[in-house]
Amino acid sequence: MTTSGIAxxxxxxxxxxxxxxxxxxxxxxxxxxxxxxxxxxxEQPVIDYGTQS
Numbered sequence: 222m223t224t225s226g227i228a229x230x231x232x233x234x235x236x237x238x239x240x241x242x243x244x245x246x247x248x249x250x251x252x253x254x255x256x257x258x259x260x261x262x263x264e265q266p267v268i269d270y271g272t273q274s
Contacts, residue, residue, distance in 0.1 A: 222230075
C-alpha cells in the first residue's frame with residue numbers, strides 16, 4: 222500500500238468517525254433536551270392513529 226493510500230484510509234476513518242459521532246450526539250441531545258424541545262412526552266403520550274372519513 223502506498224503512502225497516499227494509507228493517508229486516504231486514515232482520512233476516511235476520521236471522517237466516518239466524525240460523522241458517526243455527530244449523529245449520536247445529535248440524537249442524544251434531541252432525546253434528552255428540555256421538555257419543550259423534546260419530541261416525546263412520557264407523562265402524556267400522544268398517539269395519532271389518523272382520521273377516518
